[in-house]
């Protein structure tokens with residue numbers, strides 16, 4: 001599993017009607033083009049506006065945008081995860097270090113908080129530093145984890161090699177009526193089971 005830039009709706013409770021609906025949204029904004037591959041997951045070549053919607057940062061190496069002849073997946077393309085029955089927590093690695101959104105102190109015991117959240121999505125804990133009540137979904141994961149019923153993967157992007165433009169996040173927000181966010185994964189640690 002290669003590195004990805006992952007887009008998701010910030011509200012972990014949101015469930016889209018179907019993958020086809022989300023596909024329409026991404027086609028409309030020009031992030032995706034033709035569908036590609038024959039895997040179980042929906043994958044797409046980049047769309048006509050992709051390079052205006054995702055900014056590659058200065059020192060990024062040459063990014064492969066075309067599918068290689070041998071049919072492997074080592075190039076930049078887009079995938080839509082399935083729509084999961086329960087919201088999932090996806091993290092870059094097991095060693096992510098979220099911060100309290102109020103006092104910015106590190107929240108070290110997040111694995112326990114995530115396990116509790118999996119059992120009960122309404123679970124709340126409190127910050128040991130400032131004592132404020134918070135849900136694990138409110139922690140600042142510093143672009144290394146996210147929650148949702150589905151995720152849009154932009155494959156073969158390493159952390160901070162590229163970022164979604166404000167325009168992309170704004171357009172997705174406008175089309176869906178929801179706030180979008182992003183993070184990066186390298187191992188795709190899905191701690192939430194099916």
Ligand SMILES: [Zn+2]
Pocket residue numbers: 100101102103104105127128129130131132
């Ligand atoms: Zn705090």
